[in-house]
Amino acid sequence: MLRALKERLGIQGHRTMAYPDGPVVLPERFRGYPTLQRDLLCDLDGTACAAACPFGALGCSENGLSLDMGKCLFCADCPASSCVGFSNDHRLAVSKREELLVQTNAEHKLAQPLAPDMRKLFGRSLKFREVSAGGCNACEADSNVLTTIGWDLGRFGIQFVASPRHADGIWVTGPVSENMREALLKTWEAIPAPKIVVACGACAIAGGPFSGSPQISLGLDTLLPVDLYIPGCPPHPATILDGLLRLQGRLA
Amino acid sequence: MNDTLRLIYNGRAIACGDIPCSDQDRFLQTILEMTGRGWRVSSYCGFPAGEVTTLFCLLASPADGVLGIMQTVCTGTEFPSIAVQCPQVQLFEREIAEQCGIRFIGHPWFKPVRFVRSAVSGQDAWGRPDDQPIQVGVMDYYRVEGEEIHEVAVGPVHAGVIEPGHFRFQCHGEQVFHLEISLGYQHRGIEQLLIGGPHPQTLRQVEAIAGDTSIGHGLAYCMVLESLSQTRPPAAAHALRGIALELERLANHTGDLGAIAGDVGYLPTSSFCGRIRGDFLNMSAIICGSRFGRGLLKPGGTVFGLDQAQREELQNRLATGRAELTSAIELLWNTPSVMSRLEGTGVVSVESAVEMGLVGPAARACSLKRDVRSDYPFGIYRMAQVPIATAHHGDVCSRSSVRWEECQKSLDFCVEQLRQLPAGSHAVELKPLQGDHLSVALTEGWRGEICHLAITDADGRFKQYKVCDPSFHNWQGLAMALRNEQISDFPLCNKSFNLSYCGFDL
Ligand code: SF4
Numbered sequence: 220m221l222r223a224l225k226e227r228l229g230i231q232g233h234r235t236m237a238y239p240d241g242p243v244v245l246p247e248r249f250r251g252y253p254t255l256q257r258d259l260l261c262d263l264d265g266t267a268c269a270a271a272c273p274f275g276a277l278g279c280s281e282n283g284l285s286l287d288m289g290k291c292l293f294c295a296d297c298p299a300s301s302c303v304g305f306s307n308d309h310r311l312a313v314s315k316r317e318e319l320l321v322q323t324n325a326e327h328k329l330a331q332p333l334a335p336d337m338r339k340l341f342g343r344s345l346k347f348r349e350v351s352a353g354g355c356n357a358c359e360a361d362s363n364v365l366t367t368i369g370w371d372l373g374r375f376g377i378q379f380v381a382s383p384r385h386a387d388g389i390w391v392t393g394p395v396s397e398n399m400r401e402a403l404l405k406t407w408e409a410i411p412a413p414k415i416v417v418a419c420g421a422c423a424i425a426g427g428p429f430s431g432s433p434q435i436s437l438g439l440d441t442l443l444p445v446d447l448y449i450p451g452c453p454p455h456p457a458t459i460l461d462g463l464l465r466l467q468g469r470l471a
Numbered sequence: 472m473n474d475t476l477r478l479i480y481n482g483r484a485i486a487c488g489d490i491p492c493s494d495q496d497r498f499l500q501t502i503l504e505m506t507g508r509g510w511r512v513s514s515y516c517g518f519p520a521g522e523v524t525t526l527f528c529l530l531a532s533p534a535d536g537v538l539g540i541m542q543t544v545c546t547g548t549e550f551p552s553i554a555v556q557c558p559q560v561q562l563f564e565r566e567i568a569e570q571c572g573i574r575f576i577g578h579p580w581f582k583p584v585r586f587v588r589s590a591v592s593g594q595d596a597w598g599r600p601d602d603q604p605i606q607v608g609v610m611d612y613y614r615v616e617g618e619e620i621h622e623v624a625v626g627p628v629h630a631g632v633i634e635p636g637h638f639r640f641q642c643h644g645e646q647v648f649h650l651e652i653s654l655g656y657q658h659r660g661i662e663q664l665l666i667g668g669p670h671p672q673t674l675r676q677v678e679a680i681a682g683d684t685s686i687g688h689g690l691a692y693c694m695v696l697e698s699l700s701q702t703r704p705p706a707a708a709h710a711l712r713g714i715a716l717e718l719e720r721l722a723n724h725t726g727d728l729g730a731i732a733g734d735v736g737y738l739p740t741s742s743f744c745g746r747i748r749g750d751f752l753n754m755s756a757i758i759c760g761s762r763f764g765r766g767l768l769k770p771g772g773t774v775f776g777l778d779q780a781q782r783e784e785l786q787n788r789l790a791t792g793r794a795e796l797t798s799a800i801e802l803l804w805n806t807p808s809v810m811s812r813l814e815g816t817g818v819v820s821v822e823s824a825v826e827m828g829l830v831g832p833a834a835r836a837c838s839l840k841r842d843v844r845s846d847y848p849f850g851i852y853r854m855a856q857v858p859i860a861t862a863h864h865g866d867v868c869s870r871s872s873v874r875w876e877e878c879q880k881s882l883d884f885c886v887e888q889l890r891q892l893p894a895g896s897h898a899v900e901l902k903p904l905q906g907d908h909l910s911v912a913l914t915e916g917w918r919g920e921i922c923h924l925a926i927t928d929a930d931g932r933f934k935q936y937k938v939c940d941p942s943f944h945n946w947q948g949l950a951m952a953l954r955n956e957q958i959s960d961f962p963l964c965n966k967s968f969n970l971s972y973c974g975f976d977l
């Protein structure tokens with residue numbers, strides 16, 4: 220016991236991060252919010268540009284470039300189109316599917332707070348039932364990591380709970396495999412209304428790396444009404460937390 | 472050795488025509504004979520084409536670093552099961568049954584694996600009609616009868632933020648007589664997506680076979696392509712891949728040691744390790760931007776190299792990580808109430824481990840020296856040996872101590888490799904893939920042996936691709952570990968294995 224205290228006071232220390240009051244620290248090579256800049260030397264036509272992304276996230280027309288963050292894995296396999304880059308900005312989550320479409324010179328959209336009545340209910344206490352549905356477990360891991368002492372999700376009144384009956388919303392990771400569809404919908408039904416839906420990760424939003432497989436659904440919002448879209452494969456914990464804090468109206 | 476088996480080395484390709492094709496009896500007899508001599512079944516799979524199904528079996532030698540491959544042809548819809556004599560093939564046989572619609576005659580535990588339709592329309596090993604949906608989890612569960620017996624069913628959705636699976640415990644009071652595990656909920660059809668590839672999407676899909684093993688599986692895939700194209704990645708790439716693989720091991724072992732502490736209610740180590748795990752993930756992110764190593768690997772080498780400053784940064788972080796992890800883990804070993812919960816809990820005997828063909832730390836905790844890094848060395852491990860950590864009791868304590876020892880070895884390895892990282896390029900151009908070849912690639916992920924087996928068609932595209940995650944070998948080990956344990960010890964036993972659902976379900 221004493222030894223545990225000594226280790227805690229000595230080498231382990233107090234480690235909850237300063238974020239959101241202070242800045243979040245991200246590695247230099249982290250790939251965040253896309254930057255689209257039409258390269259004047261680029262001689263790809265629209266089709267060729269779109270083909271630079273095997274997941275169909277890129278588009279190019281007279282109106283400029285577009286990148287669908289809902290489909291993007293932030294893998295940076297697209298340098299064939301020298302017009303696409305990735306900044307260090309972790310703020311990717313949004314409230315509507317169409318807001319995931321990043322366009323040249325368009326405004327950077329962020330997640331919006333819940334409607335006032337919902338915010339009154341969930342602004343200071345928000346409990347989620349997580350359903351893992353056919354993904355790779357990395358989205359689950361980086362959701363879960365928010366509950367460790369570094370991120371300490373509990374300080375915002377947000378928690379993952381064991382039973383849907385205790386939850387205010389459903390947290391979905393994975394592309395909703397055929398074999399998980401029924402369990403997902405049953406869990407959703409078991410959550411008392413009013414309730415919210417979070418789609419965490421590229422898989423949940425649009426199938427991620429598995430898009431096109433007949434074994435998965437076409438995106439969570441074809442099954443449930445999604446309130447928060449968190450892109451990434453997997454999203455960085457800071458991206459997830461940013462979305463949640465904005466949903467609660469804690470970040471403006 | 473007999474001429475039924477063609478010897479092959481890890482990370483090599485051979486012409487399909489060079490793989491001996493035996494009759495059924497000879498084929499099965501060879502599996503029995505070789506496993507009797509201590510060889511292991513690394514992969515056993517079937518690929519249907521028209522009226523016939525070709526079965527391949529990859530056997531792994533315990534001693535001299537070689538693998539052996541052979542094939543046979545199954546005409547019709549039945550094939551003899553050898554699961555009774557050789558239990559380590561029981562799940563492989565069920566997988567072949569499910570994927571190819573072949574009934575294995577004499578299989579003692581003949582149940583679906585992932586609850587999907589076979590590749591051959593109208594041909595189902597369990598005679599389920601084509602026009603009705605296959606319902607996941609619906610099968611004949613093993614039941615213990617008796618007045619005082621009760622059954623506990625858990626899942627698919629579990630209480631934590633974890634993957635789905637269905638568990639059925641046959642209990643007498645608190646005591647578990649038997650645990651049956653039924654999976655398939657995470658099935659997203661990865662192997663089917665790989666056919667006809669390599670596609671531009673393939674590497675991303677392979678990295679997502681099991682997200683916590685992105686490097687382990689990604690590396691096996693790169694080795695497949697490199698062997699099929701006879702491309703040799705530069706030395707710097709081998710070193711970087713090794714560092715990434717060991718960082719993956721460190722992060723997961725650290726997380727699991729913390730979770731084990733949490734499951735016995737010892738919160739200091741649990742919370743320290745939860746954070747330190749993140750520090751190891753962040754080291755992967757320094758290398759490639761992703762905490763899970765996504766986007767680091769590419770066939771022919773690595774996408775990123777490391778400059779001097781990054782190497783120093785990593786060295787510093789490794790030193791801090793080592794000090795903090797040591798402090799957290801020493802607390803476990805020095806707390807008698809923790810040790811008494813770990814010792815003697817969830818025992819798997821060495822005999823059972825051999826029979827079931829366990830791999831990775833679960834096998835090493837039963838004193839089996841099995842580790843792809845030293846048994847069938849690949850990449851950097853051909854030059855730099857990592858000592859194998861073993862323990863002898865096969866219990867949660869042994870699995871924990873093996874993981875801790877491996878953490879230390881991985882730390883040593885990373886420090887050493889960073890210090891002497893070879894100069895020069897870290898990638899070469901991949902050459903075209905050879906047609907009509909078979910490639911085998913094994914890596915040692917943090918859970919154990921990962922096996923990828925690929926066959927190309929005449930044009931060098933994947934005709935077949937078979938993935939075997941270590942969890943495929945080890946889930947049965949968890950079930951056995953629960954026998955006669957208290958049901959309340961399930962979480963603890965489970966964490967000590969921490970197997971993958973998605974890696975199993977594919
Ligand atoms: S990062 Fe990957 S998924 Fe995103 S647009 Fe580029 S190629 Fe497509």
Ligand code: SF4
Pocket residue numbers: 353354355356357358359392393394419420421422423427428451452453454679682
């Ligand atoms: S979005 Fe990416 S990280 Fe998340 S579950 Fe899907 S494959 Fe895994």
